[in-house]
Amino acid sequence: MHIPSLIEKKRDGHELSSDEIESLISDFTSGEIPEYQMSAWAMAVFFRGMTPAETQHLTEAMMNSGRVLKYPKNSPPKIDKHSTGGVGDKVSLVLAPLLACDGAWVPRISGRGLGLTGGTLDKLESIPGFNVNLDDKRALKQLERIGVFVIGQTEDICTADKKLYSLRDVTGTVPSQALIVASIMSRKLAENLDRLVLDVKFGSGAFMKTKKDAEQLAATMTSVGKSMGVKTSHLLSPMDEPLGRAVGNALEVAECVEILQGGGPPDLVKLIADLAEKVSTTPRKELKQRLKDGSAWKKFVSLVYAQDGDATALEKITDLHRAPIVKSLPAKSAGVVKKMDAELIGRASVLLGAGRQKTGDQIDFAVGISGIKKIGEHVDLDEPLLLVHARTQQSLDSVLPILKKASEIG
């Protein structure tokens, strides 16, 4: 295959064949195609986009560039969800054990937080001892025993995606819908699922700012999933205010414990039920019952133990990770909360140290924001709109102006 011609073909707006895409990805993975050709191709894709067929072929090629999970014959259905990421999105921590109560298998490969988006692995690692690096054999055994694992992506899964993503990150080619879809879907489909639900977010704290863009992304991802034989559905969910009332790793785990014990913020509980209903065969009522009756909580505790975590720490996680400074942001007037901007709150939480500005940054499990009032709630004068958990006075001072800007009372 003559790579410059292939780049020119995409550059000039023509469709690449399945064979061409497969060669491109496998030769890039093996190192035969140099990065300077791949980055020029990615920029051409940024400008020209990809047809649905091209996107599917790219997803498939990326999935096949690494190991795809294998299961014993006649094992239960494998199900999972993927979210495009938002501020305070801790859904996976509850949804994974909830779905596993069903008898279904939830073989979840999760990611780490970057920018506004928190990462499931980071949150789980705030639980002392929790181990996200299980080998294949151990992960499968755990699945057979308790029906769920949550692990990190290993080098041998979606090898091309890892290589291509690092390259895109430094060549201005991240925001290409086709490349985003192929990256997300190849990683999810490497889990070898039967059913998948996608949570595509839109709004200030989401990657997609408008519902229209989110719809288009959801449609493309869903069609790629289906064309690869996975029963795929999706939800569009708003991300203008944070999900739930907490942002930050230990703070979010504490909120999950609340939900798994039958409580928690209604918006979060509703989204979890909505997603569970889409991907599970169990009726919504029963799913909600499992949050109430302690069965999801028990499953979560088994998950924590199975992955070397100290489950006795769960109910005191915010004592274990306690920020030295906790300060409230009081309401300047009585009234109804009109705005609680997800993007600004997300940015503040990254500045506090709860998230990463760039890959490899260290996470501070204790810091973040809790007690966040929801849009539509009434507040009195001087009532706390939220609580800031900061490591230093300096970091507190740096985020207070942002948080003031984030909230509005009408």
Added chain:
Amino acid sequence: MHIPSLIEKKRDGHELSSDEIESLISDFTSGEIPEYQMSAWAMAVFFRGMTPAETQHLTEAMMNSGRVLKYPKNSPPKIDKHSTGGVGDKVSLVLAPLLACDGAWVPRISGRGLGLTGGTLDKLESIPGFNVNLDDKRALKQLERIGVFVIGQTEDICTADKKLYSLRDVTGTVPSQALIVASIMSRKLAENLDRLVLDVKFGSGAFMKTKKDAEQLAATMTSVGKSMGVKTSHLLSPMDEPLGRAVGNALEVAECVEILQGGGPPDLVKLIADLAEKVSTTPRKELKQRLKDGSAWKKFVSLVYAQDGDATALEKITDLHRAPIVKSLPAKSAGVVKKMDAELIGRASVLLGAGRQKTGDQIDFAVGISGIKKIGEHVDLDEPLLLVHARTQQSLDSVLPILKKASEIG
């Protein structure tokens, strides 16, 4: 400078500053910016183009990435021309000595042929002994003595251009007007000229297929030249049929000898006079007189001797390089030549071995096409439309169908 942001800026259609472009080029030259970032940037330039200011800054940065020729104080004006290249374009071989008759200096750095476009250096090297690699000191001495040199580009001139061109060649980013202009003009302006004339060709055998595209390219190049303090003018010239009657290295040198001795095909003589007039202060009549009275010829002979060439070979160059097979293409009917397609004739000459399909290919000085009838000329039945000079029967057979297609009699 954060390179990904700079790539994104261009990707999103914003103008890069002079400082940004300068850093980009100097850090690319030094190896600090990896090729995968530069190729993504070049692809973004392909799609977004460049403003006149950006193009000028890029040209300047590329020129300054290497050595710029230096001359003693109060030396004569330095003048040269550049052609965008065409089939049978041997103008430089005549124009350089002609302009040097004036007392002006012609410090010509030439290129090699690639694709349809022949190269001045290749043609000169068909003269036994001709040396295109003069060091700086010797080149300047020659300029002081006879007012002209024709040499190849050295590694230390426009270093960035060489590096960027090799990268563009394999990443689908050659056909970007801004990058083309910067590449051409940086190399020409490294000659440190006072005056420059550009011969921008359009038509089947040219890089620009339409006059409109050629006009735009000419305008951009002219404005870049002027903005960098060089008196720059241009000509648009058609390239639908070959220039003159010969295509091929020794065959073209023989045609130049004819012109320098006062003869030669009128179209070629006219173009040489047109270009000379634009860049010289000598009146057209006197310039043409110098072709007639032997002074341009004498200057050419001195040039050949000065660069170790055997000038006694000039008048028997096609005897020295004689192809084993010479075959005419007879006219199928009497009439007027309506078409003599430059692109097809150029392609045939490359196939014969007179040009390169890719950089580094070996050139066969003897082969090519001569005696080409010009559009508008009358031919009798069976009169030769052209003569093919081939190394083997096989190569003759491969080009005859192309040459038949190239010509049309009406």
